[in-house]
Amino acid sequence: MDDIVIKAEKLGKKYTIGHQAQRGGYVALRDVIAQNVRGFWNKTRDLMQGKPIIQGDQQEEIWALKDVNFEVKQGEAIGIIGRNGAGKSTLLKVLSRITEPSVGRVTIKGRVASLLEVGTGFHPELTGRENIYLNGAILGMSRQEIKKKFDEIVAFAEIEKFLDTPVKRFSSGMYVRLAFAIAAHLDPEILLVDEVLAVGDAEFQKKCLGKMDEVAKGGRTILFVSHNMGMMSNLCSKAFLLNKGLIVKEGHMEEVVSYYMKYVSTASNTDKSYKIKDSEKITKDMYIFEANTIDDSSNVVSNYKIYDPVILNINLKINKYLQDVVLGITVKDHHGRKIFTNQRPLSSFELKKSNNNIVFLVQIPAKILVPGTYSFMIGLHIPKIQIIDLLEDVCMFNIIDTGSELSMYEGSDYGCVFANCEWKLRI
Amino acid sequence: MDEQILVIEPGRTEKNYWADLWRYRELFLILAWRDISVRYKQTIIGVAWAIVRPFLTMIVFTVIFGRLAKLPSDGNTPYALMVFAAMLPWTLFSTSLGEASNSLIGSANLISKVYFPRLIIPTATVVTSFVDFLISFLIMAGMMIYYKFAPGLNILFLPGFILLALLASLGPGLWVTALNVKYRDFRYVIPFVVQFGLYVSPVGFSSKVVPEKWRLLYNLNPMVGVIDGFRWCILGGESSIYWPGFAISLAIIVFFLWLGVTQFRKMEKSFADLI
Numbered sequence: 001m002d003d004i005v006i007k008a009e010k011l012g013k014k015y016t017i018g019h020q021a022q023r024g025g026y027v028a029l030r031d032v033i034a035q036n037v038r039g040f041w042n043k044t045r046d047l048m049q050g051k052p053i054i055q056g057d058q059q060e061e062i063w064a065l066k067d068v069n070f071e072v073k074q075g076e077a078i079g080i081i082g083r084n085g086a087g088k089s090t091l092l093k094v095l096s097r098i099t100e101p102s103v104g105r106v107t108i109k110g111r112v113a114s115l116l117e118v119g120t121g122f123h124p125e126l127t128g129r130e131n132i133y134l135n136g137a138i139l140g141m142s143r144q145e146i147k148k149k150f151d152e153i154v155a156f157a158e159i160e161k162f163l164d165t166p167v168k169r170f171s172s173g174m175y176v177r178l179a180f181a182i183a184a185h186l187d188p189e190i191l192l193v194d195e196v197l198a199v200g201d202a203e204f205q206k207k208c209l210g211k212m213d214e215v216a217k218g219g220r221t222i223l224f225v226s227h228n229m230g231m232m233s234n235l236c237s238k239a240f241l242l243n244k245g246l247i248v249k250e251g252h253m254e255e256v257v258s259y260y261m262k263y264v265s266t267a268s269n270t271d272k273s274y275k276i277k278d279s280e281k282i283t284k285d286m287y288i289f290e291a292n293t294i295d296d297s298s299n300v301v302s303n304y305k306i307y308d309p310v311i312l313n314i315n316l317k318i319n320k321y322l323q324d325v326v327l328g329i330t331v332k333d334h335h336g337r338k339i340f341t342n343q344r345p346l347s348s349f350e351l352k353k354s355n356n357n358i359v360f361l362v363q364i365p366a367k368i369l370v371p372g373t374y375s376f377m378i379g380l381h382i383p384k385i386q387i388i389d390l391l392e393d394v395c396m397f398n399i400i401d402t403g404s405e406l407s408m409y410e411g412s413d414y415g416c417v418f419a420n421c422e423w424k425l426r427i
Numbered sequence: 428m429d430e431q432i433l434v435i436e437p438g439r440t441e442k443n444y445w446a447d448l449w450r451y452r453e454l455f456l457i458l459a460w461r462d463i464s465v466r467y468k469q470t471i472i473g474v475a476w477a478i479v480r481p482f483l484t485m486i487v488f489t490v491i492f493g494r495l496a497k498l499p500s501d502g503n504t505p506y507a508l509m510v511f512a513a514m515l516p517w518t519l520f521s522t523s524l525g526e527a528s529n530s531l532i533g534s535a536n537l538i539s540k541v542y543f544p545r546l547i548i549p550t551a552t553v554v555t556s557f558v559d560f561l562i563s564f565l566i567m568a569g570m571m572i573y574y575k576f577a578p579g580l581n582i583l584f585l586p587g588f589i590l591l592a593l594l595a596s597l598g599p600g601l602w603v604t605a606l607n608v609k610y611r612d613f614r615y616v617i618p619f620v621v622q623f624g625l626y627v628s629p630v631g632f633s634s635k636v637v638p639e640k641w642r643l644l645y646n647l648n649p650m651v652g653v654i655d656g657f658r659w660c661i662l663g664g665e666s667s668i669y670w671p672g673f674a675i676s677l678a679i680i681v682f683f684l685w686l687g688v689t690q691f692r693k694m695e696k697s698f699a700d701l702i
Contacts, residue, residue, distance in 0.1 A: 015700070047610060093699065097435060097542040100696035106435040120540040123461055125468045130461075137457040138541055 004109075005190060005221050006072040006095070011104035013065040013090050013245075064090040066245040068104070072223070077216040079232035079253060080225045081260050082242035088225045091242070092116060092192045095223065110189030110221075113140050117194070119179030124168035128159055128178060131167050135182045149185045156207070157181035177204055184211045190221045209234070209408045229257055229400050230371065230407025257402050261303035273300055274394040285322055287389045289357075290315040291378055293397045302395075305402040306418075310364040312376060312395060318356045325388065329362055330377040331369070332393070338377075339369065339416050367418050371401040371410060444692070448544045455547045459554035462526075466555060477559040481518045482566055485511045488631035498632045504662050505574045511567055512661045513630045513654045516592040518563065520650055521621040523556035523593060527600030528617045531608050535702045545695045546688075549604050553593055560589070567661070579663040588656040591680060595649045598683030601691040608694065608702050629654055634669070642672050649683070652676025 065087045072078055080088045093099045095106060096114030121138040122131050132153055136146040146153075154160055157178040159170075167175060193212075209231065216222050216235055226232050232239070232253065239256035241249040249259045273292030281287045291314045295301045304310050312329060328343030342362070351358060375396045380389040401407045406414055467473040485507065492498045493506035500506045527549040531538065534548050571578065607613045628650040629637070637645050645651055652673040659668045 094435065097433075098539065099699040101435060101437055103437060108433040108435070112433070114541065116540045121534075121537050123465060125465045126461065130464070134457055134461055137454045138537065138543070140541075140543075143453055 003074040004071050005074050006070075006109075006223075007107045008068055008070050008095075009105050011065055011068040011091075011094065011106060012063060012102050013087075013094055013099070014102040015062045015064055016059055017062055018059050063245050065094065065101070068245070068247055070240060070247060070250065072221060075219045075221060076238055077222040077224065077236040079236035079239040079256075080223060080242060081229070081232070081239055081256060086242040087245040088242055089116070089194055090245075092194050092223065092225060096192050108190065111140075112190045112192065113186045113188035114192040115139070115183045115186070115194065116192075118176060118183055122167055122175070122179065125166055127166055128154075128163045128170070131178070132182055135179065139183065139186055140188070141186065145187065153178075153181045153185050156184065156211075173204075180204075180208055184208065184215075188220070190223075191215065192223045194225045195227065206408050228407075228410050229402055230404060230410050233257065233401075233403030234407055254402070257305065257400075261301070261305070261400060274391060281389070282317070283319075284389065285320040286316060286318050286325065286380060288314060288378060288380060288391060289317040291376070291391065291395055293395050294361075302397045304397060304399050306369075306371065306399055306404050307366050307402070309366045310369070310397060310399075312362040312364070312378075314360045314362065314378060316358045316360070316380070318358065321353055322382065322388070324382050324385075326381055326383055327360065328379045328381070330379075331364070332375050332377060333416060334373040334375075337416070339374070367404075367420075369399050370406075370414065370416055370418060371399045371404075372416075373398050444544065448546060451543050451547055454543055455551050458547060458551040462552055462555040463558050474562060477562040478566055481511070481514045481563045484518075485514050488514075492631040498636055501633050501635065501658065501662060505576070508570055508574055508576060509633060509658065509662065510631060511570060512658045513628075515560065515563060515567060516588065516653050516657045517625065517628060517630045517650065519556055519560040519589070519592045520596045520653070521624070522559060523553040524596040524600050524603075525617055525621060526552040526556055527597065528603040528607060529614065531604045531698065532611075532614070532702065538702050539699050545698055546601070546691060549601055549691075550597065553597055553600070556596075557589075557593065571661075576662075578661055581660045581663055583660075585657070585660040588653060588660060591656065591677075592650075592653045594684055595653055595680045598680065598685075598687040601687030602683070605691045605694040605698075608698050624648070624650065633658075642669055643675060646672030646675040647679060649676045649679040652680075 068087075068091065080091065082088050090099075092114060093116070094101050095108070096112060096116070098114070098116075119135065121135055123134060126134060132150065133143070133146055137143070141149075154163065157174070157180070159174055159178055162170065162174060167178070170178070212222075212235055222236070224232060224236055236253050238251065239253045240247050241256050241260050249256050273290070274288075275290045276282070276287065291312065292300050293302055293304075294311050294313050295304070296309060296311065314327070314329075316327070325346045326343050327346060328341060330341040331339045333339055373396060375393045376391075378391045378394060379387065381387045401410050404418070406418075467476060470476065472479070488510045489507045493500070493510070500509050530549045530552045531545070537548075538545065603613050603617060628648055634642070634645070634651055634655055646669070652668075653676065655668050655673065
């Protein structure tokens with residue numbers, strides 16, 4: 001196909017790291033000397049063979065990228081998702097030619113610019129004006145291009161007054177604004193971006209996001225690495241999911257994000273759900289036997305997209321029916337702040353007295369909770385008389401932003417619930 | 428349509444490397460300009476440092492070698508002039524060697540974050556020392572007026588020898604700065620070499636002091652050829668060049684330049700991983 005601009009085939013990148021050998025017991029001077037001599041000998045040998053020095057006695061090879069194959073078409077905006085250490089940044093480094101792959105090949109059509117960090121090469125002694133030229137040249141702009149865009153950059157960064165001040169006297173906000181402004185005015189055919197949008201105050205972030213959106217819509221190809229799923233969902237249409245250096249999933253953003261969350265949750269759901277351990281409790285009249293959070297097809301999960309309903313599954317065991325019992329849940333955020341409480345008297349359900357095992361499903365409507373980590377408090381009580389069973393901080397779950405209208409403010413506190421207010425003009 | 432296809436593969440030396448280097452010439456200029464404009468920021472006497480250092484060394488050498496050791500000058504050239512004519516290329520060589528060999532580690536943040544032909548970094552630093560050289564050349568002019576010493580037509584060859592001094596420093600400079608990325612030991616080697624070289628090279632004395640049978644061997648030090656050349660250009664016929672020796676110096680310079688560039692190219696790909 002003609003419109004493929006990046007094509008990676010069997011790409012791999014290997015790093016060698018060293019470990020200190022475990023040594024038990026006491027250490028004799030003789031051993032220390034022998035070891036140092038051996039170390040010196042090994043280093044000298046490495047020097048002769050042109051190998052890098054690796055600290056430690058044992059070496060291990062780590063594949064930061066392994067057998068990576070993909071194709072990117074002209075004008076696509078692609079998000080690269082993965083946990084820390086999954087190989088996202090290494091991939092960008094290989095694509096931008098900063099480091100060489102160990103195996104495989106990449107074919108790239110067009111001019112590439114990479115933004116792995118804002119303000120690369122800023123010199124603190126130089127003025128704002130001089131740094132615009134310096135940084136622009138480093139990012140691959142020609143002097144003509146910079147000249148043409150100079151006023152635009154300055155206006156975008158809002159630093160008109162400080163153009164002739166050395167950047168070492170800039171506030172950190174001014175510094176990143178200037179750095180981002182230069183980067184945002186890059187004009188390559190392919191842009192590689194690594195987690196650089198998280199700069200400045202909310203206002204500036206919004207501006208940056210707008211600019212990125214403009215770039216993405218302008219027909220340029222973008223590869224974008226970020227932990228900020230909401231932002232990525234807004235910018236990118238396709239995504240790759242990297243895990244331990246392998247692309248485990250690629251496809252539509254939505255699809256990959258869902259897969260990512262399921263897959264993250266399988267790794268950690270065991271301690272997120274509650275099951276009774278306390279054997280004393282089972283002699284009680286009523287108790288909560290088990291509780292966990294599930295998705296709408298009854299899988300136990302702990303990560304939800306904002307548009308997914310959160311369903312709490314509560315299993316009660318009953319030895320003896322009591323009168324006027326109420327089952328209540330409270331949702332707490334990670335500060336321990338209670339968001340809301342919801343409860344129902346058991347008498348409102350038609351329960352058979354013979355049934356000593358009851359399962360309740362409590363569904364929290366979608367798009368109420370803002371992105372974050374939450375836990376439940378689950379209580380079984382007779383109002384103002386007796387607490388029968390109370391679980392604190394169980395069933396932790398995460399709400400992940402996958403493209404809300406507030407996703408650009410992710411990370412800053414904009415409240416604890418989404419409220420769907422009605423807005424209209426007064427006539 | 429200006430479509431360029433780029434292939435990234437392990438061990439692939441790109442065919443368009445030199446074209447790339449040319450494409451990035453603006454970066455080269457801007458990095459050189461940065462180094463120059465930053466060099467004397469926040470110093471009191473500023474650019475005067477470029478004058479003070481070689482001038483003081485020249486005085487010390489004139490006193491020690493000329494007055495105390497009573498070594499002969501070239502013909503009837505004033506001793507101070509003879510020393511300074513050598514001081515110029517030597518300072519040029521030693522500062523550019525020093526700067527070039529530390530340049531890569533000094534730009535670690537650039538190397539690990541952006542791509543460009545890495546050759547730009549050490550070569551750009553050489554420009555800085557060249558500017559220093561031009562400034563200290565003013566003293567040379569001043570001294571020649573003071574001693575009423577007019578240069579001959581030979582001075583027209585001077586640019587050639589300046590280039591030679593730069594190339595002489597660039598060769599080992601490239602090699603050492605690449606090695607420095609892997610093994611920081613080399614950071615300690617260069618200051619020592621420079622200090623040592625000042626006495627091994629004919630800076631404080633004329634190379635005619637060296638016995639005839641050793642002169643060929645002496646020219647294995649590439650700076651001997653360069654310094655002789657400088658003296659010949661500036662001081663004229665009295666300081667003639669010993670041509671067979673000069674050929675050897677030239678060969679050594681070319682050899683080191685070749686070694687420096689090839690070794691640098693070989694190691695360049697892994698800089699970002701090791702720095």
